[in-house]
Amino acid sequence: MNGVDAPPLSAPLTISFDYTRSLGPVLSRFMTGLRERRVLGSRTADGRVHVPPLEYDPATHAPLTDLVEVAATGTVTGWTWTDRPLDGQPLDRPFGWALIRLDGADTALLHAVDAGRPERMRTGMRVRIRWAAERTGHIRDIACFEPGEGSADPLRLADEPVTVMTTPIRLSYTHTTSADESRYLRALAEGRLLGQRCPVCRKVYVPPRVCPADGVPTETEVAVRDRGTVTTFCVVNVPFAGQRLEPPYVVAQILLDGADIPVPHLILGLPADQVRMGMRVAAVWRDRASWTTTPENIAHFRPTGEPDAPYESFQDHL
Amino acid sequence: MSTEVAVIGFAQAPCLPSAGTTSGVETLVPVLGRALAEARLDRREVDFWCSGSSDYLAGRAFSFVNAVDAIGAYPPICESHVEMDAAWACYEAYVQILAGEAETALVYGFGKSSAGQLRRVLALQLDPYTVAPLWPDSVSVAAVQARCAVDAGVVSERAMAEVAVRSRADARANPYSQVSGVFDLDDLLAGPYLADPLRGHDCAPVSDGAAALVLAAGERARRAPRRAWISGMAHRIDPQGLGERDLTEVPSASAAAQAACLPGDLDVAELHAPFTHQELLLRAALGLGDRVRINPSGGALCGNPMFSAGLARIGAAAGEVMSGRARTAAGHATSGPALQQNLVCVLEAS
Numbered sequence: 001m002n003g004v005d006a007p008p009l010s011a012p013l014t015i016s017f018d019y020t021r022s023l024g025p026v027l028s029r030f031m032t033g034l035r036e037r038r039v040l041g042s043r044t045a046d047g048r049v050h051v052p053p054l055e056y057d058p059a060t061h062a063p064l065t066d067l068v069e070v071a072a073t074g075t076v077t078g079w080t081w082t083d084r085p086l087d088g089q090p091l092d093r094p095f096g097w098a099l100i101r102l103d104g105a106d107t108a109l110l111h112a113v114d115a116g117r118p119e120r121m122r123t124g125m126r127v128r129i130r131w132a133a134e135r136t137g138h139i140r141d142i143a144c145f146e147p148g149e150g151s152a153d154p155l156r157l158a159d160e161p162v163t164v165m166t167t168p169i170r171l172s173y174t175h176t177t178s179a180d181e182s183r184y185l186r187a188l189a190e191g192r193l194l195g196q197r198c199p200v201c202r203k204v205y206v207p208p209r210v211c212p213a214d215g216v217p218t219e220t221e222v223a224v225r226d227r228g229t230v231t232t233f234c235v236v237n238v239p240f241a242g243q244r245l246e247p248p249y250v251v252a253q254i255l256l257d258g259a260d261i262p263v264p265h266l267i268l269g270l271p272a273d274q275v276r277m278g279m280r281v282a283a284v285w286r287d288r289a290s291w292t293t294t295p296e297n298i299a300h301f302r303p304t305g306e307p308d309a310p311y312e313s314f315q316d317h318l
Numbered sequence: 319m320s321t322e323v324a325v326i327g328f329a330q331a332p333c334l335p336s337a338g339t340t341s342g343v344e345t346l347v348p349v350l351g352r353a354l355a356e357a358r359l360d361r362r363e364v365d366f367w368c369s370g371s372s373d374y375l376a377g378r379a380f381s382f383v384n385a386v387d388a389i390g391a392y393p394p395i396c397e398s399h400v401e402m403d404a405a406w407a408c409y410e411a412y413v414q415i416l417a418g419e420a421e422t423a424l425v426y427g428f429g430k431s432s433a434g435q436l437r438r439v440l441a442l443q444l445d446p447y448t449v450a451p452l453w454p455d456s457v458s459v460a461a462v463q464a465r466c467a468v469d470a471g472v473v474s475e476r477a478m479a480e481v482a483v484r485s486r487a488d489a490r491a492n493p494y495s496q497v498s499g500v501f502d503l504d505d506l507l508a509g510p511y512l513a514d515p516l517r518g519h520d521c522a523p524v525s526d527g528a529a530a531l532v533l534a535a536g537e538r539a540r541r542a543p544r545r546a547w548i549s550g551m552a553h554r555i556d557p558q559g560l561g562e563r564d565l566t567e568v569p570s571a572s573a574a575a576q577a578a579c580l581p582g583d584l585d586v587a588e589l590h591a592p593f594t595h596q597e598l599l600l601r602a603a604l605g606l607g608d609r610v611r612i613n614p615s616g617g618a619l620c621g622n623p624m625f626s627a628g629l630a631r632i633g634a635a636a637g638e639v640m641s642g643r644a645r646t647a648a649g650h651a652t653s654g655p656a657l658q659q660n661l662v663c664v665l666e667a668s
Contacts, residue, residue, distance in 0.1 A: 008338060008339060013377055015377055019446065021446060021447065023447070027447050027448075030448075050559075050562070051561075052445070052447070052448040052449075052559065052561075054559070054562075058557065058562075077466070077561075078462045078463070078465045078466040078469070078565065079462060079465055080458050080461030080462050080464075080465055080513045080514050080515075080516070081511070081513065081514045082455075082458055082513060086435070086437075086438050086453060086455055087438070087453070088438075088453035089452065089453045089454070089455075090452055097454055097458045097459075097461075097462055098462070099462055099466075099560065099561050099565075101561070107559065107561040107562055108560075108561030109448065109561055110449055110452070110454055110459075110462070110560050110561065111452065112452065118514060121514075123465070123469050138451065139447065139448045139449075139451050139452065140451055140452070165447065167446070167450070167451045169442070171374070171377055171434055171438075171439060172434065172435070173340075173376070173377035173433045173434040174432075174433055174434075175340050175376075175377065175378075175433065176338060176339050176340050176430075176433070177339060177340075178338065178339035178341060178343070178344045179338075179339075179344070181339070209343070209387060210343045210344065210347055210387045210388055211387070211390070212386070212387040212390065212391055212392065213390055213391070213392035214390045214392075215347065215350070215361060215387070215388055215389050215390025216347070216390075217344070217347060
């Protein structure tokens with residue numbers, strides 16, 4: 001590593017995606033039931049009723065098709081209290097988590113209890129379902145539980161059965177770069193491209209990384225030019241969510257002069273079908289005022305007009 | 319093909335509240351180097367590599383592929399990965415060696431738990447239909463289990479605090495631990511609840527870290543400077559539904575111990591218990607008597623890097639045998655919520 005550095009760069013990273021899941025015969029009926037304010041459990045060969053329902057009998061391994069309705073009222077069999085609810089949890093004020101065995105069931109489900117304060121929570125307490133005002137056939141159709149007996153009457157809905165459930169997932173991270181990546185990104189903010197040389201195989205990596213061939217950190221810093229050779233490329237013809245350019249356009253592997261590992265980037269400034277292996281290209285930097293510690297400082301690469309590099313000059317870097 | 323397999327090297331990174339890069343590669347490089355040095359094995363002599371980690375921790379796809387840089391995958395190597403604690407990668411490597419597919423193996427685990435909100439990220443290991451969409455966090459799930467155990471009279475808040483006091487005192491001798499020191503039992507019990515009945519001292523800290531373990535077959539192991547023979551290793555699983563089992567018992571740990579032939583005259587047990595009550599439940603499930611030294615390393619309560627803390631228990635148990643402090647030791651690992659999955663590895667001196 002190269003001497004004393006500023007701390008590694010870090011940045012917030014939030015990822016979110018929707019999990020869409022097929023429900024299958026048992027969970028489909030369970031979720032359809034929730035939409036009608038009914039809770040269904042599955043009965044195993046030993047006569048026990050499981051809520052949430054099991055899809056297969058754990059003892060006989062037979063598919064479970066015998067679903068029975070249980071009450072919307074039950075008993076807490078285990079609990080804890082949370083003072084500071086986390087993003088996505090059923091309530092945004094302090095609440096209890098509890099294992100709740102609904103009347104008629106032999107197993108307990110986990111859910112939130114809106115008890116107001118921890119002193120009201122106890123094992124053995126009676127709770128009832130508070131149904132969500134709008135129900136879609138999802139476990140969140142149970143908004144939470146609340147202390148007390150009884151519950152809203154079930155409805156008879158003529159809608160199609162629920163066969164798919166969608167659950168949004170949203171996670172926040174602080175992404176932290178390595179010391180070497182930080183040096184690379186800080187150099188980019190100054191319009192420079194940095195590589196590092198592996199002390200074993202002597203290859204120059206851009207961006208710097210632990211040498212994947214030798215398993216050792218790359219050490220010597222090497223300045224790399226902002227021009228190079230297209231080693232291989234693909235033409236993007238497929239539109240996709242979040243796409244910034246109109247297809248067709250070219251994403252290429254570019255072997256920068258002085259580097260041994262190509263970097264991926266866009267090739268613009270000529271028709272996609274004219275890009276070729278061996279073509280010489282140069283970086284097109286964005287306006288200097290907009291430079292930050294990101295690879296986006298380079299808008300794209302464009303042809304230099306030089307003669308193509310001979311295949312032998314990049315054949316080992318494909 | 320050998321029927322004998324031994325641990326011949328182990329190393330770990332310090333357990334830290336926050337350690338550097340999200341990728342894990344930079345953390346792993348020195349750890350792998352030290353484990354191989356202890357085993358007197360060159361990187362190119364490793365027949366099989368196996369790791370444990372999870373993309374959800376770092377929030378980046380295929381993070382284990384990125385970490386392969388640390389092991390130098392050229393010329394091509396034989397590598398595998400489990401999305402579990404690396405103790406399960408150790409099991410895979412053990413089976414590879416028993417099957418004659420490899421003579422040596424390096425197992426590693428890593429995780430940057432601090433990149434996201436760990437107890438929330440861990441909600442995603444729960445049933446994706448009826449539980450995970452409620453985002454129950456891992457501390458709350460463990461607290462519900464602790465409540466059940468307190469109600470059943472199998473643990474008490476005082477006995478749980480005693481586990482914390484003993485673990486933190488033992489961790490003073492462990493330079494890789496994150497939490498250590500002398501604590502007063504009543505002071506700890508006077509602290510506020512984090513999630514009733516769990517207080518801060520009942521919960522493992524959020525730790526970044528890594529660990530690596532080297533395994534070798536019979537003759538190859540005998541050529542290493544030190545070794546701890548694996549006399550048995552097994553893992554078992556309980557139902558996923560939190561309400562489907564009695565949370566105060568750990569049948570899968572008992573079954574794994576039986577399958578691994580856990581001896582009655584055990585000297586040391588390194589138990590992977592991220593919560594104090596879980597150590598008490600595991601001691602009962604494994605039938606560990608008072609003469610067994612529990613977690614001389616301080617255990618996961620004093621440093622719990624996700625995906626390597628279980629492997630580190632096997633490494634610490636092996637270290638007790640290699641150093642001569644124990645003739646028999648057991649490393650235990652858990653994965654999943656509320657001790658759902660359990661692995662037992664029995665280590666012996668001769």
